[in-house]
Amino acid sequence: MLLTNHPRKAKTIMKLLVTGGAGYVGSVCATVLLEQGHDITIVDNFSTGNRDAVPANATLIEGDIRDVAGDVLAGGNFDGVVHFAARSLVGESMERPEDYWHHNFVTTLTLLDAMRNHGVTNLVFSSTAATYGEPDRVPITEDMPTAPTNPYGASKLAIDYAITSYAHAHGLGATSLRYFNVAGAYGSVGENREVETHLIPLVLQVALGHRDEIFIFGDDYPTKDGTCIRDYIHIKDLADAHVLALESNTPGTHRIFNLGSGDGYSVKEVIDKCREVTGHPIPVTMADRRAGDPAVLIASSARAKAELGWRPSRTDLDTIIADAWAFTAALGDHAHSAHRKP
Numbered sequence: 001m002l003l004t005n006h007p008r009k010a011k012t013i014m015k016l017l018v019t020g021g022a023g024y025v026g027s028v029c030a031t032v033l034l035e036q037g038h039d040i041t042i043v044d045n046f047s048t049g050n051r052d053a054v055p056a057n058a059t060l061i062e063g064d065i066r067d068v069a070g071d072v073l074a075g076g077n078f079d080g081v082v083h084f085a086a087r088s089l090v091g092e093s094m095e096r097p098e099d100y101w102h103h104n105f106v107t108t109l110t111l112l113d114a115m116r117n118h119g120v121t122n123l124v125f126s127s128t129a130a131t132y133g134e135p136d137r138v139p140i141t142e143d144m145p146t147a148p149t150n151p152y153g154a155s156k157l158a159i160d161y162a163i164t165s166y167a168h169a170h171g172l173g174a175t176s177l178r179y180f181n182v183a184g185a186y187g188s189v190g191e192n193r194e195v196e197t198h199l200i201p202l203v204l205q206v207a208l209g210h211r212d213e214i215f216i217f218g219d220d221y222p223t224k225d226g227t228c229i230r231d232y233i234h235i236k237d238l239a240d241a242h243v244l245a246l247e248s249n250t251p252g253t254h255r256i257f258n259l260g261s262g263d264g265y266s267v268k269e270v271i272d273k274c275r276e277v278t279g280h281p282i283p284v285t286m287a288d289r290r291a292g293d294p295a296v297l298i299a300s301s302a303r304a305k306a307e308l309g310w311r312p313s314r315t316d317l318d319t320i321i322a323d324a325w326a327f328t329a330a331l332g333d334h335a336h337s338a339h340r341k342p
């Protein structure tokens with residue numbers, strides 16, 4: 001670790017491995033870490049990531065982290081790892097659970113072993129609200145029961161158990177960050193997936209003219225307008241929490257924090273806000289419920305605020321959607337959705 005008096009934001013510059021750094025969340029976190037002066041190596045196999053999203057001043061290694069973790073960490077003198085590389089589609093995980101156990105659980109175990117073999121003890125792990133399943137009440141705190149309802153959430157929860165035991169037995173210092181609904185854009189990076197399933201980017205694709213309408217999955221939930229309520233968190237606020245976690249991890253300790261804005265918005269409210277921001281009428285069609293969708297998910301991030309000193313600053317839905325729209329509109333015909341109109 002290099003101590004420096006150079007006028008940078010981070011007091012201690014770290015050499016960090018970022019897995020999945022070509023994905024939406026991974027590339028924004030890599031960008032923010034680079035802005036702080038950290039030295040970033042990205043490993044990505046480009047199964048879902050975008051080459052355009054990889055920050056220019058990061059070192060890029062193309063490959064599957066399961067295959068290259070040992071070699072990369074052996075040669076690198078790394079201070080820490082931020083682990084994003086994963087499969088993350090709930091529906092796909094129901095159809096092909098084996099992909100989620102292999103690519104999420106087995107891959108992470110391989111990474112943990114490589115970290116242990118090469119004396120790297122600082123880990124931030126990208127986790128999810130899906131570890132909680134259907135909560136009894138909201139807001140969701142970290143001490144509430146974990147009962148995932150799909151293999152995606154289960155694979156992420158199993159990894160948390162592995163991390164906790166490695167922390168206790170082998171001195172790993174780790175933080176798992178359980179994201180609620182991440183949205184928005186930062187710099188030149190936003191949501192631009194080949195296969196899009198998330199509400200805000202899909203609605204914005206309608207505004208862009210790349211889709212005809214948005215389907216609302218269920219309007220008979222026990223909520224104020226019958227549609228599901230979610231807690232949307234801005235990607236930059238989310239990235240900031242990763243920096244704080246890396247800076248405060250302690251060997252032998254595994255911390256878990258929920259990350260959300262603490263406010264819930266219904267699907268209809270999100271669509272209305274997108275209409276306001278884009279000026280587009282956004283036609284909707286009511287559809288059946290999507291399997292496995294809980295009615296209401298809202299985070300309590302009190303623990304992250306108290307223990308990490310996390311201070312989210314872009315918590316209103318206007319900012320989140322305006323930033324996402326600026327990114328999507330700028331992509332125009334370069335968006336993955338541009339030539340498909342399902």
Ligand code: UDP
Nearest residue numbers: 197198199200202215216217228267290293
């Ligand atoms: N949703 C919807 N239509 C869509 C996509 C999503 O009504 O085309 C709903 C979905 O049922 C959920 C909310 O929007 O209640 C957020 O879904 P998303 O897939 O963005 O995130 P998730 O909550 O599943 O992580």
